[in-house]
Amino acid sequence: MGTWGFGVLESDTAQDFIDQVRALPAEGRLTPVADLLGKVAADASLINREFLPEEVIAAVAIVAALGNESRNYAWMDDENFLDAIRGIQPQSQLRGVALMALREVAEGDNSFLLSGWKNDSDRAAITRQVDEIKAVLADA
Structure with missing residues (x-):
């Protein structure tokens, strides 16, 4: 996996998932997101077998960003991400599934996404973004 920062979407894997979503027509973009989240929420053993943690967090971030008026979060500060969510209608029923998949x-500390960071400050940076996404999902 290639990463270039400490953000939840700052990896090749997360960006590849976002690119796949963005390549679809707007009306079909939510389908792979909902499929991934539903499968992971129902069966966590699929993580690292069928879906990588970075793909899961990208799907969760998409759901969190939909319908969120605020763009004041660092994890939303990416043109590729914003292009991917443009035109997708918010689906409130996905928020609970996204929250389950995020968890x-x-x-x-031993979670799939957080355990790979070697440095405590790097882990803290990504944890802050995960906490922001949880708050956005829970507030709706």
């Missing part, structure tokens, strides 16, 4: 990959 599967990013809850606890």
